[in-house]
Amino acid sequence: MxxxxxxxxxxxxxxxxxxxxxxxxxxxxxxxxxxxxxxxxxxxxxxxxxxxxxxxxxxxxxxxxxxxxxxxxxxxxxxxxxxxxxxxxxxxxxxxxxxxxxxxxxxxxxxxxxxxxxxxxxxxxxxxxxxxxxxxxxxxxxxxxxxxxxxxxxxxxxxxxxxxxxxxxxxxxxxxxxxxxxxxxxxxxxxxxxxxxxxxLSPDPVLAQYMAGRINGGVYRPITLGLYTYASNNPVVLVDLNGQFDDATRKFIATVLVVAAAEPTPVGEVVVAGMVVVGSIGYAGYLIFDAAANGNTPKPPESFPIPEDTPQDVAAPSPPPPAAGGGGAKDPPAPPAPPAAESPEPPRKPATGAAGLRDLSNMTRSEAERALAEAGFDGKKVSDGGWQTWRHPDGSKVDVNWKTGRMVRTAAPERGPDGRARINKGQRLDASGKPIPRDLPHEQHPTETLKTKYNGEGCKT
Structure with missing residues (x-):
């Protein structure tokens, strides 16, 4: 060169x-x-x-x-x-x-x-x-x-x-x-x-994980194809702390103490010398990271019109009860009131993370890894038992066992009014992204299974 x-x-x-x-x-x-x-x-x-x-x-x-x-x-x-x-x-x-x-x-x-x-x-x-x-x-x-x-x-x-x-x-x-x-x-x-x-001075030591898209998108993100490139060619915004991959979320602010929580939190508050630094993590944070790393213009959040309340039909007043001991003709019964018209539901924002991930059933390992990477998931180290956790910026995750092909989806965290207590901890999702009822026994949970060696294509490939 x-x-x-x-x-x-x-x-x-x-x-x-x-x-x-x-x-x-x-x-x-x-x-x-x-x-x-x-x-x-x-x-x-x-x-x-x-x-x-x-x-x-x-x-x-x-x-x-x-x-x-x-x-x-x-x-x-x-x-x-x-x-x-x-x-x-x-x-x-x-x-x-x-x-x-x-x-x-x-x-x-x-x-x-x-x-x-x-x-x-x-x-x-x-x-x-x-x-x-x-x-x-x-x-x-x-x-x-x-x-x-x-x-x-x-x-x-x-x-x-x-x-x-x-x-x-x-x-x-x-x-x-x-x-x-x-x-x-x-x-x-x-x-x-x-x-x-x-x-x-040397190629990325995690180069072997690029094909699966596990590190910052791998080969599916063009900027990572530069083996000697520092911080995605954006050193004024991104940092690379250990020489393996840049991380926009780990830029440092002077004297800020970062406290890691056991569960991912959508909003982290850090108090330092009387100053509060609020960082948003989730889908919006992911858009900001994508814009910083790839130069993409972040899209504004989608907004939907709030439908006006539909006026309800008023039922005719019921006739007064007959006088005590009185005879004579009785008033005919009032006709039943028509059912109230239901307000149309506003359109929902497309789901992301584990809730928006497409069905991975019957995929091979390479197909599943590509689908997870394209959906924004980042794969962690594979355990001796074959389990690997894929986490999404919104806090949801997908656990995959590459030996058995079993997959378990866990929903993104939802917080209570105080913003601290997680009200849906451990909520599992089915292959379509819908919550699985908590009272349903585990053996009755709908399964999402990759192709295994028993039906032709091993998960180890």
Whole structure:
């Protein structure tokens, strides 16, 4: 791959090359040193080196990983060699001496507490991120500004100002990820990111799930076909926290604490320092996400005219009862009043989620996965027993057992007047999306079953 990069006076050619697995292995400038990258058998970045025409390679960065694929040790050279050991997400030790404890609110780093014996730095630093979670300001415990950072849209540093009183600047910058100062790369966990080009250095590790449409629509969403594309080419709106897929619903807001509920809630209220942030989740939120990710114009919600009340026919008054002891002719009985005309029902909004999903009976696994993905469902990990949960943005879900072909639909949550209590928890739906009566025994529930190996096409295919 060749890419022109503007220089001071004229364009110069940057040559990029890749290995058989699609990992970026080399780039070089014309008549200048070239950068070489090494990868392990699990497609994890191991080292980055500069190679001169007349000298052996100078290693700029090297990483060591544990058995779970987590980076545990990072060696890098800027002014000299530095070693960073990652005990866990919260504790980092630099050069075997300086220990730093990181505090998080959800996935947002809000403070770093540094070993008090290292007097060149303030003991506590506080991070002030922008709407994407990128560090914009860093202050000490006295609210004195120690660092100010501004970014280009792709995450490349535009301005980085650090107080000269402090020895080292903080490397947790674009979307809160750590910047390798020796290579200019960001480490996201599953992949490394090159902010100067705005691309990943390796293909998406969840590529195998694209065909089923399980991740953000997979192959059915054209923007995901770019294997090295960061955040659907929309880095000013979307973020990619772990290098696997962008997520519009996980953009960060400074100092907001996100509280996860056991059941999906249509409206989540979070109180932070007396401020309430209300986020809508559901069909409208899905339209907003689709507009942000794909550039589609969100459609306004459909409105229906409210029919006027139909005037009811008034029955003739009943005759007074005859006087006591009186005889004579009796009044004829009044004719019965005609039945009241029923008001026409207003048209209903088309159902979404599990209620609007078409009947999947007798489909193969690939057909069912495609139908679920096209309806907006996102599939989770398959259990050892063959069960997989597919969730919809409106809160409904479909549980599928790929071994037996059995499917169970659960309705979207409905809340009581207080907006908290779920009044239809566990409400199951039939294949047409209608609620199954709760008093109906389970063995009498209507079934929705995929094709299994017993009738010709296995669900495992």
């Amino acid at each position: 060749d890419e022109f990069v503007p220089a001071e006076t004229q364009p110069r050619l940057r040559e990029l090359s890749y290995d058989a697995n699609g990992n970026h292995k080399q780039w070089k400038y014309r008549n200048s040193p070239q950068r070489t990258l090494s990868w392990d058998e699990d497609n994890r970045l191991v080292s980055v080196s500069l190679v001169s025409v007349s000298e052996n390679g100078q290693e700029l960065s090297r990483a060591l990983y544990d058995g779970a694929g987590e980076r545990r040790v990072h060696l890098h050279r800027v002014a000299g060699e530095e070693e960073t050991a990652y005990v866990d997400q919260h504790l980092v030790v630099r050069n075997g001496v300086v220990a730093t404890k990181h505090l998080f609110a959800g996935a947002t780093r809000i403070a770093s507490k540094i070993d008090a014996d290292w007097f060149q730095e303030p003991p506590v630093l506080y991070y002030h991120p922008d709407q994407l979670g990128s560090t914009q300001y860093v202050t000490d415990q006295d609210q004195q500004l120690s660092q100010h950072v501004e970014y280009l849209p792709s995450g490349e540093l535009w301005a980085d100002q650090t107080d000269s009183r402090f020895q080292n600047r903080q490397p947790y910058l674009f979307t809160g990820k750590e910047l390798d100062l020796s290579t200019g790369l960001y480490y996201h966990g599953a992949r490394s990111y090159e902010p100067r080009l705005g691309v990943w």
